[in-house]
Amino acid sequence: xxxxxxYVAMSATLKDCSPSKxxxxxxxxxxxxxxxRLARLSSLARENxxxxxxxxxxxxxxxxxxxxxxxxxxxxxxxxxxxxxxxxADVNEQLEALGDFARENNLRLSAHPDHFTLLNSPxxxxxxxxxxxxxxxxxIFEGMGLDTSAxxxxxxxxxxxxxxxxxxxxxxxxxxxAPELKSRIILENDDKIYTAREVLELCQQLAIPMALDxxxxxxxxxxxxxxxxxxxxxxxxxKEPFAPKVHxxxxxxxxxxxxxxxxxxxxxxxxxxxxxxxxxxxxxxMIEAKQKDEALFRLIKELxxxxxxxxxxxxxxxxx
DNA sequence: ACCTGTCAAGTCTGG
DNA sequence: CCAGACTTGACAGGT
Numbered sequence: 484x485x486x487x488x489x490y491v492a493m494s495a496t497l498k499d500c501s502p503s504k505x506x507x508x509x510x511x512x513x514x515x516x517x518x519x520r521l522a523r524l525s526s527l528a529r530e531n532x533x534x535x536x537x538x539x540x541x542x543x544x545x546x547x548x549x550x551x552x553x554x555x556x557x558x559x560x561x562x563x564x565x566x567x568x569x570x571x572a573d574v575n576e577q578l579e580a581l582g583d584f585a586r587e588n589n590l591r592l593s594a595h596p597d598h599f600t601l602l603n604s605p606x607x608x609x610x611x612x613x614x615x616x617x618x619x620x621x622x623i624f625e626g627m628g629l630d631t632s633a634x635x636x637x638x639x640x641x642x643x644x645x646x647x648x649x650x651x652x653x654x655x656x657x658x659x660x661a662p663e664l665k666s667r668i669i670l671e672n673d674d675k676i677y678t679a680r681e682v683l684e685l686c687q688q689l690a691i692p693m694a695l696d697x698x699x700x701x702x703x704x705x706x707x708x709x710x711x712x713x714x715x716x717x718x719x720x721x722k723e724p725f726a727p728k729v730h731x732x733x734x735x736x737x738x739x740x741x742x743x744x745x746x747x748x749x750x751x752x753x754x755x756x757x758x759x760x761x762x763x764x765x766x767x768x769m770i771e772a773k774q775k776d777e778a779l780f781r782l783i784k785e786l787x788x789x790x791x792x793x794x795x796x797x798x799x800x801x802x803x
Numbered sequence: 804a805c806c807t808g809t810c811a812a813g814t815c816t817g818g
Numbered sequence: 819c820c821a822g823a824c825t826t827g828a829c830a831g832g833t
Binding site: 804805806807808809810813814815816817818 | 819822827
Binding site: 505507 | 825826827830
C-alpha cells in the first residue's frame with residue numbers, strides 16, 4: 484500500500500514565492516488610467532504563475548506530486564471591477580507551460596474554492612456567483628490542459644436551518660451544472676455542519692468522489708467509527724485515475740480545536756494510518772498545516788522511525 | 804524592518 | 819434586524 488503526501492498552495496521553506504499576490508479593490512480604483520490598472524493586474528497574475536512554476540520545481544526536487552493550487556492565482560478575477568480584463572490572454576502561455584510540467588512529472592493537482600463558494604445557498608445570486616467562481620477555476624485547469632483528474636474540492640455548504648432541504652438544493656444545483664464542472668467537483672466533510680457519513684451518502688447518490696478530512700471528522704461527527712466507513716469512502720474513487728484523497732491536519736489548541744496547528748501530530752496520524760492499512764488501498768494525503776511543506780517534511784521524518792513503514796522517497800511511503 | 808487594521812465574496816449566533 | 823465572530827494570507831499605511 485502506497486501513501487503519497489502533498490501540501491497546500493504555498494511553501495514555508497521557499498522565500499518570496501507567494502502564488503497569491505493581489506491588490507485591494509480600493510487601491511486598484513486609485514490607479515487613474517485603465518491601461519495602468521490592467522498592467523498592474525496582469526503583472527500580479529504573471530508573478531503568481533511564475534511563483535507557481537517555482538513551487539513546481541521545488542516540489543519535483545522533493546518528490547512531491549500532490550499539490551493544491553491557490554484560488555488566488557488571478558487577482559480579483561471574478562470581481563466586477565475587472566470585467567474588462569481578459570486575464571486569460573495575459574497568462575495563457577504560462578498556464579500551458581505549467582500544465583506541460585505537471586503532465587511530464589505526474590503532478591496531481593487540485594483546487595479548493597473559498598468558503599463563500601456555495602452551491603446550496605437559498606440566495607440565487609450567491610449560487611450564481613459561486614458557479615462563476617467554479618468556471619474561473621475550470622478555466623485555469625483547462626488553460627493548463629489538465630484532464631478531469633484535476634479536481635475542485637467543495638464543501639456541501641450551509642445548513643440554512645434545514646439540512647434536508649439544503650442537501651436537496653445542493654443536488655439540484657449540482658445536476659444543473661455544465662458537465663465540465665460536474666466531472667471535476669468532489670466533496671469534503673466539513674468541521675461544523677456536514678459529517679463524513681452525510682457527505683458519503685451524498686457522494687454515493689451523485690456518483691462523485693469524496694475527499695475525507697480526518698481533522699474535520701474529529702471536530703464534527705456523531706460517534707461514527709471512521710474506519711467502518713473508509714472502504715465505502717475509498718470506493719467513491721473507483722472510476723478515477725488517482726487514489727482517494729485524505730486531508731490531514733491537527734487541532735491548534737484544545738480551545739481553538741478547529742484551527743490548523745503548525746505541524747501534524749504524528750501519533751494521531753499513525754492511528755489513522757494503521758487503521759487505513761487494514762483497508763489496504765493506496766491513498767494520497769493532503770497536509771493542511773500552517774507550516775505547509777515544512778510540516779510534510781517533519782511528518783515524513785517522524786514516520787521514518789516507525790518499524791512497519793518503509794519510505795519510498797521524500798514524500799511517499801509504503802506499508803507492507 | 805516590523806506592526807496592525809483591513810480586505811470581494813457568506814453564514815451563523817446572539818443581542 | 820444588525821453587529822460581530824469565524825478564518826486566511828496579503829496588502830497598505832503607519833512607526
